[in-house]
Amino acid sequence: MRTRPLKVALLGCGVVGSEVARIMTTHADDLAARIGAPVELAGVAVRRPSKVREGIDPALVTTDATALVKRGDIDVVVEVIGGIEPARSLITTAFEHGASVVSANKALLAQDGAALHAAADDHDADLYYEAAVAGAIPLIRPLRESLAGDKVNRVLGIVNGTTNFILDKMDSTGAGYQEALDEATALGYAEADPTADVEGFDAAAKAAILAGIAFHTRVRLDDVYREGMIEVTSADFASAKAMGCTIKLLAICERAADGGSVTARVHPAMIPLSHPLASVRGAYNAVFVESDAAGQLMFYGPGAGGAPTASAVLGDLVAVCRNKLSGATGPGDSAYTQLPVSPMGEVVTRYHISLDVADKPGVLAQVATVFAEHGVSIDTVRQQGRQDGGGDASLVVVTHRASDASLTGTVEALRNLDTVRGVASIMRVEGE
Incomplete structure (x- = not known):
């Protein structure tokens, strides 16, 4: 086992960050054995330095996150502060100074994932983010x-x-x-x-x-x-x-x-x-x-939760540290297909529509005609009078599969019928 430790900078020490620090300390021997070298918490960037953080050496705490990721001796930066900025700038700065990054930042990755992957590739660094989706679940x-x-x-x-x-x-x-x-x-x-x-x-x-x-x-x-x-x-x-x-x-x-x-x-x-x-x-x-x-x-x-999310962060930390030791990087961005993203109107599924209608003959025929005119096939219909004895009824329609655009046109036309008092709810039916 290599004796020189791999140095880790932690950005954020809230619910997740504090759990990451705790596990790094309490499981230090096991982590070292799994990685092939010790890991050392070299700095913790926070907004409120006066807050007592159990188990963390106050000497490691700093409010200057930029200086921490620029140190040059940091091997891995763990980013758990969330949001777009300053997280984006700190991550790209970390890459520029030789560090790989483990992040739990779903918002940033969803917005700028491609650019972050490109920055990681430019500097032969890793970008791992298991904790960004579904907490502890390996996904x-x-x-x-x-x-x-x-x-x-x-x-x-x-x-x-x-x-x-x-x-x-x-x-x-x-x-x-x-x-x-x-x-x-x-x-x-x-x-x-x-x-x-x-x-x-x-x-x-x-x-x-x-x-x-x-x-x-x-x-x-x-x-x-x-x-x-x-x-x-x-x-x-x-x-x-x-x-x-x-x-x-x-x-x-x-x-x-x-x-x-x-x-x-x-x-x-x-x-x-x-x-x-x-x-x-x-x-x-x-x-x-x-x-x-x-x-x-x-x-x-x-x-979600501190410990489950920290589990995913630590899993990524182990993988990235192993890559550091071997001089390799893990899987990066894989966007070779460059497929277009279709608009919602092209999605095809089933629908459950609840209507408030006049309780009189011919209403069902009018409603069925609107569905037919827009190419939406009806599977089932259920109608019942209101319990308060008023002159309206509830009409529930479940469709066969249709495009979202067709359903939208159907609903707009239904709202224009004099016999339809209102569209109470529209819900898609999935998983069949």
């Missing part, structure tokens, strides 16, 4: 290494624990959205400002990363269609149960049947209770991968 490395000889056609998953906890609570207890969100916040699953989670921004960033790796093409955050889950109601869950389904916020990345394009989207969807993702409860994550040779694979586990 990035299987996609870009274990399945490198296969053709991945679809990635379908629950990649945000906060939203899964909320939807699971609504499903299992009948709670409304706000009540379930309040519980998630009280338990620490939701941030004080949950917008990134419940509006789908977090999942969309992860979808961009997954699609890029799975399909060997460039997919940025702006390419991902996104819908949040704040409008999902108890009535939607009742309708889902009537169909033998539940509702999940899904990240869906697909290769077109002809192989000529890809799509990436995030939105709530009904999935059959028989689908493996339907049984993913609480704040857990799960990702379903479909490929030509391997068939269907499912990756499941805790998708």
Whole structure:
């Protein structure tokens, strides 16, 4: 074993960073044995240096992150501060000064992954980011290494624990959205400002990363269609149960049947209770991968939290350190296909539409005519009068597979019917 330690700079010492530092200390001997050399925490960049950080030598703490990554003796920079800047500048500076990088920064990778990979290649450095998607679940490395000889056609998953906890609570207890969100916040699953989670921004960033790796093409955050889950109601869950389904916020990345394009989207969807993702409860994550040779694979586990995310960071740290010792670099950006990302209008799936309509003869025929005029075939229809005895009824239509553009045109036409009081909800049906 080499006796000179590999030096690690840690950028950020919050929930994840503090766990990374703790594991590096408590498992130092095991890490050294696995890597072939000791690893040494050489500096920790933070915003608040006065905060007490148990187990970390105060002499290592600095507020000058730029000076830390410029030192020249740093072998690996671990970036867990998040956000776009200063993370982007610090990572590129690290490459310029001879360091490889391990990051958990999904937002930055989804926006500027190609440029960061190019910078790493220019300086013969590694860029690893297993922790950027699905926490502790090994997913990035299987996609870009274990399945490198296969053709991945679809990635379908629950990649945000906060939203899964909320939807699971609504499903299992009948709670409304706000009540379930309040519980998630009280338990620490939701941030004080949950917008990134419940509006789908977090999942969309992860979808961009997954699609890029799975399909060997460039997919940025702006390419991902996104819908949040704040409008999902108890009535939607009742309708889902009537169909033998539940509702999940899904990240869906697909290769077109002809192989000529890809799509990436995030939105709530009904999935059959028989689908493996339907049984993913609480704040857990799960990702379903479909490929030509391997068939269907499912990756499941805790998708967030200090220790689980630190586990993924440390796995990358071991791999990068091994590469440093051997003078090699691991897999980089693989975007040789350069496939276009199709717009959401070209996505084909099934739909569940709930309408408030006048409770009188001929309404169903009018609604069916609108669907037919737009080329959307109806699978089932369910109509019932309102319990308050008013003059309206609820009409639920489930379609066969149709393009999103066709469904959008159908809904716009339905809203113009005098007999349609309103479109209560529209939800896609996936996993069948």
